[in-house]
Amino acid sequence: MNPENKRDSVLCSALALFAERGFDATTIPMIANSANVGAGTIYRYFENKEVLGNTLFQNYVVTFMKTIEAHYSEEQSIRQQFHHLFRAMVLFTNENEHALYFIKKHSGAHFLNEESREDFVQLLNLFRSFFETGKEQGVIRELPSEALIAIVYGAFLELQNLVRVGELVPDPELLSGVEESLWDSVRHHS
Amino acid sequence: MNPENKRDSVLCSALALFAERGFDATTIPMIANSANVGAGTIYRYFENKEVLGNTLFQNYVVTFMKTIEAHYSEEQSIRQQFHHLFRAMVLFTNENEHALYFIKKHSGAHFLNEESREDFVQLLNLFRSFFETGKEQGVIRELPSEALIAIVYGAFLELQNLVRVGELVPDPELLSGVEESLWDSVRHHS
DNA sequence: TAGAGAGGAATGAATGTTCATTCCGCGTAG
DNA sequence: CTACGCGGAATGAACATTCATTCCTCTCTA
Numbered sequence: 001m002n003p004e005n006k007r008d009s010v011l012c013s014a015l016a017l018f019a020e021r022g023f024d025a026t027t028i029p030m031i032a033n034s035a036n037v038g039a040g041t042i043y044r045y046f047e048n049k050e051v052l053g054n055t056l057f058q059n060y061v062v063t064f065m066k067t068i069e070a071h072y073s074e075e076q077s078i079r080q081q082f083h084h085l086f087r088a089m090v091l092f093t094n095e096n097e098h099a100l101y102f103i104k105k106h107s108g109a110h111f112l113n114e115e116s117r118e119d120f121v122q123l124l125n126l127f128r129s130f131f132e133t134g135k136e137q138g139v140i141r142e143l144p145s146e147a148l149i150a151i152v153y154g155a156f157l158e159l160q161n162l163v164r165v166g167e168l169v170p171d172p173e174l175l176s177g178v179e180e181s182l183w184d185s186v187r188h189h190s
Numbered sequence: 191m192n193p194e195n196k197r198d199s200v201l202c203s204a205l206a207l208f209a210e211r212g213f214d215a216t217t218i219p220m221i222a223n224s225a226n227v228g229a230g231t232i233y234r235y236f237e238n239k240e241v242l243g244n245t246l247f248q249n250y251v252v253t254f255m256k257t258i259e260a261h262y263s264e265e266q267s268i269r270q271q272f273h274h275l276f277r278a279m280v281l282f283t284n285e286n287e288h289a290l291y292f293i294k295k296h297s298g299a300h301f302l303n304e305e306s307r308e309d310f311v312q313l314l315n316l317f318r319s320f321f322e323t324g325k326e327q328g329v330i331r332e333l334p335s336e337a338l339i340a341i342v343y344g345a346f347l348e349l350q351n352l353v354r355v356g357e358l359v360p361d362p363e364l365l366s367g368v369e370e371s372l373w374d375s376v377r378h379h380s
Numbered sequence: 381t382a383g384a385g386a387g388g389a390a391t392g393a394a395t396g397t398t399c400a401t402t403c404c405g406c407g408t409a410g
Numbered sequence: 411c412t413a414c415g416c417g418g419a420a421t422g423a424a425c426a427t428t429c430a431t432t433c434c435t436c437t438c439t440a
Contacts, residue, residue, distance in 0.1 A: 006390080024214030025300055028426060038391040043427065108355075110215055143367045146352055151371060154348025158340035167336055177333050181341060185375035196416085218400055228417030230402075239400065 007045045009035040015056055019098035019164075023053050023111055050111045057106060060099040061119045067092040068126055078134040079183070085130065086179045090170070093160055101164055104157045124149060131186070141188050148186050155182060197235045199225040205246055209288035209354075213243050213301055240301045247296060250289040251309045257282040258316055268329040269373070271320060276346075276369045280360075283350055291354055294347045314339060321376070331378050338376050345372060 013035035017026040028049060032039040046052040071084040071091075093100050106112065107120055131148045134140030140148065159178060162168040203225035207216040218239060222229040236242040261274040261281075283290050296302065297310055321338045324330030330338065349368060352358040 021300060022212065022214060024212060027424085032392095039426090040392065040428075041390055044389070049426065110211060141367070141371060143364070143371065144358060146357055147349055147364065147368060150348035150352055151345040151368075151375075154344040154346070155341040155375070156344070157348075158344025159337055162336055162340055168334060174333070174337065177331070178337060178341075181331060181333065181375045184379060185341075185345070185371045189374060217398085222418090229400085230418065231416060233401065234415075 006035070006037055006041055010037060010042050010045060010052070011056060011059075014052055015060075015098050015102055018053065018056065019102040019105065023049075023106060023109060050113075053106070053109075053111050054113050054116045057103065057112060057116045058119050060096060060103055061116070061123050063096065064092050064100070064103070065119075065123050065126060067095075074133075078130075078137060078139040079187075081130060082134075082183055082186075083179065085127070086182065089156055090175060093163075098164070100157065100160055104153075127153070134186075139188055141186055143186075151185055152182050155185070196225070196227055196231055200227060200232050200235060200242070201246060201249075204242055205250075205288050205292055208243065208246065209292040209295065213239075213296060213299055240303075243296070243299075243301050244303050244306045247293065247302060247306045248309050250286060250293055251306070251313050253286065254282050254290070254293070255309075255313055255316060257285075264323075268320075268324040268327060269377075272324075272373055272376075273369065275317070275320065276372065279346055280365060283353075288354070290347060290350055294343075317343070324376075329378055331376055341375055342372050345375070 010031060014026070014031045017030055017034060028042060029039055031052075032042055035042075042052070046055065068085060068088045071088045072081065073084075074081075076084070089100070103120075112120075127149045128145045131140055131145040135142060135145075156178075159168065163170050168174070200221060204216070204221045207220055207224060218232060219229050221242075222232055225232075232242070236245065258275060258278045261278045262271065263274075264271075266274070279290070293310075302310075317339045318335045321330055321335040325332060325335075346368075349358065353360050358364070
């Protein structure tokens with residue numbers, strides 16, 4: 001996001017700081033400072049720190065879902081659907097630095113309100129229904145969908161974190177290697 | 191850990207709370223209350239909150255490494271070594287509730303001191319050398335070891351979290367299914 | 381066209397609250 | 411009786427939040 005106004009500037013700085021240090025370890029003055037804005041200005045746009053956190057969380061969960069849905073079609077083979085899911089995750093990560101890591105780090109956080117939690121459940125449901133279909137077709141491994149999600153989601157986010165801190169460079173070769181690895185972890189092997 | 195004295199009681203309560211809510215969102219009075227101890231008593235045993243956090247972190251990272259090493263032998267085949275690594279992770283998880291999740295959640299936290307960070311690097315090195323050997327033998331997929339670690343570590347911890355919150359029951363069938371899934375994600379496929 | 385004035389936006393010092401940490405009086409074991 | 415371990419109220423620092431004031435920009439007037 002290129003901050004074109006103070007509100008966006010606050011959101012943008014808060015996202016980076018929350019992802020880096022966590023919600024609780026980030027202070028309002030830090031955010032104000034990083035956004036080049038007075039502390040009071042933040043309260044013109046957000047009722048309080050929690051609202052700011054929830055706004056960010058919901059924004060990005062919804063954006064993530066849209067990214068997935070935009071690249072998704074139930075017509076295709078499960079393998080192709082998986083490819084699109086994976087590409088959507090990569091795309092979202094590229095277009096929204098810090099966002100996926102912020103979501104992951106705070107998906108169980110205490111400051112989240114009901115709406116944020118529901119949005120997150122919906123996101124998981126996208127993945128769940130994919131795996132359910134795959135298992136019905138005998139293409140996906142017979143494990144609880146929760147477990148399959150955890151494997152792909154956990155592995156991907158841990159990788160994304162390495163990229164974030166610069167320990168890994170996401171060139172095409174690495175990406176396709178990772179996609180294959182994750183696919184092998186969830187597919188049915190005969 | 192069965193708290194037999196006040197110090198252990200504090201450690202035990204702090205571990206559970208840090209894992210649940212995170213270091214920053216956990217207050218000293220919360221810990222004192224949960225440990226059935228006065229707030230001041232905590233300071234008889236730990237210089238301050240950071241020291242308490244680092245003590246826990248180092249304790250469990252070291253215990254985790256010991257658990258792994260106790261079940262490890264370089265003589266065996268890579269597949270067998272992987273099995274032992276996996277069982278060690280499960281074992282450690284069973285014997286030390288909350289501990290692995292605490293480690294994961296805080297492995298990049300700002301309160302960690304140099305020593306804690308070094309211990310964590312050592313832990314990762316255990317995994318790294320396993321994967322390096324495996325790649326040399328052509329048994330493990332050609333991906334950077336960092337990436338392989340992230341996949342196994344990320345997936346396992348996300349799963350362990352599901353178990354922790356009760357969404358998944360770790361029966362033997364599930365465990366061996368997960369082990370196979372993770373093995374398929376890192377092994378070389380011909 | 382210049383200048384005054386209104387109204388919204390922005391600021392950061394001031395406020396009240398919450399927390400880590402300290403301190404002191406109490407009880408208990410030796 | 412004494413000394414050590416303990417609890418929890420007391421303290422001060424750091425924080426989220428508020429608000430009186432300033433600053434900007436647009437508009438209306440002479």
